[in-house]
Amino acid sequence: MTFDEIEKYLKQASDSVAAMKRDLTTFFTAxxxxxxxxxxxxxxxxxxxxxxxxxxxxxxxxxxxxxxxxxxxxxxxxxxxxxxxxxxxxxxxxxxxxxxxxxxxxxxxxxxxxxxxxxxxxxxxxxxxxxxxxxxxxxxxxxxxEQRLKDLAEKDPMTGAYNRRFFRESIDQHYATFKRYGTTYSLAFIDIDYFKKVNDQFGHDVGDGVICHLVTHIQEQLRTTDLLSRFGGEEFVVLFPHINLDEACLVAERLRATIEMTPYKSINHKVPFTVSIGISEVRAEDESVEDILKRADSALYQSKSSGRNKVTGA
The missing domain is CATH 3.30.450.20 (PAS domain)
Structure with missing residues (x-):
């Protein structure tokens, strides 16, 4: 092979490498x-x-x-x-x-x-x-x-509060932690007073608005670690980790006063409403989660039976 032939071969090889590099760059860029x-x-x-x-x-x-x-x-x-x-x-x-x-x-x-x-x-x-x-x-x-599917599984679609199933899972975990480490927590049952009258007078759309209005104001008062759940139609429950009964009552009283002073407003209606709240703290003698739930429910009943728009601790 002559020198000219070698030079020609090397040039062709170099051109091929350059062309291959351009092709690869074009491919990767695309x-x-x-x-x-x-x-x-x-x-x-x-x-x-x-x-x-x-x-x-x-x-x-x-x-x-x-x-x-x-x-x-x-x-x-x-x-x-x-x-x-x-x-x-x-x-x-x-x-x-x-x-x-x-x-x-x-x-x-x-x-x-x-x-x-x-x-x-x-x-x-x-x-x-x-x-x-x-x-x-x-x-x-x-x-x-994935987040939408998670929300569908864990949250109430109308209010965005957690659903009852997720609440039960969470409180079971907190109860187990309490039994093992003694880490306290409290519960608050919250119920809208005379809610049936709201539905009867203004209709269910306004009633739904009142419920969502309540959820918004509850969430504004809570810490990121607190858990709000819709327990029933107009009844909600809040789980307060690391908070005792007295502290939970202070938060609940602040919430009750805020709701009383903040009526729900729609395009055509202004709807004042109040809430009754029952609070309970987990106790060493509790044999299951049901014990604290029953105490909080009894405290809620006491708030309602003594005139409503009240906070009762038990």
């Missing part, structure tokens, strides 16, 4: 889901794919940056720990993570996006792990569907 090549320190080396613009931001701005400069502490730690695990184990890792609206470059987004990350190692020339490929798959709709 992928709907984005994938990132990161070194072992969390630096973005390359950003490809993400052609489904309705699901993904343009990730080109990430190239040359480090995950520590892009994400909050929690996400940064997840990315770094995931990269380290892949480098150590040399195998596929799958993780799920949430990106808050303020981190999304699409500023019109008002809710978080969820992603499934699939991370695989990339070996260098000497067999060491030189980088990782991180494929990001948008699973936001899947997460929203």
């Amino acid at each position: 992928l709907p889901d984005p994938f990132f090549i990161l070194d072992t320190q969390g630096n973005y080396i390359e950003v490809l794919g993400g052609n489904a613009k309705h699901l993904y931001d343009d990730g080109a701005y990430l190239k040359g940056r480090n995950v520590c400069d892009v994400f909050t502490d929690e996400l940064r730690d997840l990315f770094i720990s995931s990269i380290n695990e892949v480098v150590q184990n040399r195998e596929l890792l799958i993780c799920e993570y949430e990106i808050k609206p303020e981190l999304l470059r699409t500023k019109c987004e008002l809710s978080s996006h969820w992603y499934e990350g699939r991370v695989v190692p990339v070996e260098g020339e000497n067999g060491e792990i030189a980088a990782v490929i991180w494929l990001a798959i948008n699973i936001t709709e899947k997460k929203r569907l």
Whole structure:
């Protein structure tokens, strides 16, 4: 083979490699889901794919940056720990993570996006792990569907309060914790006074509005750890973890006064109403959850029988 023939062969080979590189780049860029090549320190080396613009931001701005400069502490730690695990184990890792609206470059987004990350190692020339490929798959709709199904199973569809079944599961868990560790809790039964008169006078649509109005005001008074459940038609129960009887009565009295001063208003009606509340705290002598439920129910009955619009502890 002459020198000219060798030179021609090498040029053809180089052209083939260049063409193959262009084809691969075109292919990867056209992928709907984005994938990132990161070194072992969390630096973005390359950003490809993400052609489904309705699901993904343009990730080109990430190239040359480090995950520590892009994400909050929690996400940064997840990315770094995931990269380290892949480098150590040399195998596929799958993780799920949430990106808050303020981190999304699409500023019109008002809710978080969820992603499934699939991370695989990339070996260098000497067999060491030189980088990782991180494929990001948008699973936001899947997460929203899961949450909707969870809500259907756990919550009252009209008010958004937890349903009776979920409440029973929760109070059973708290009772078991109390028996084991002595961690106290209290219950409040809440019932709308003369609710039948509201339905008879204004109709069931207004009655439903009154119920939803009540739920809104109850939730405004509760901590994130408290649990509100719709126990019956116009009857609700609140579980107060780590709160004794006196503390629960103070919260209940504040709620009762707020409801009395805040009538429900619809387009055509203004409906004042009050609530009666019965409170009980778990006791060492209780043999089951039914004991505290019965005491709270008896306290509610006492509030009603002594004139309504009252809070009674038992």
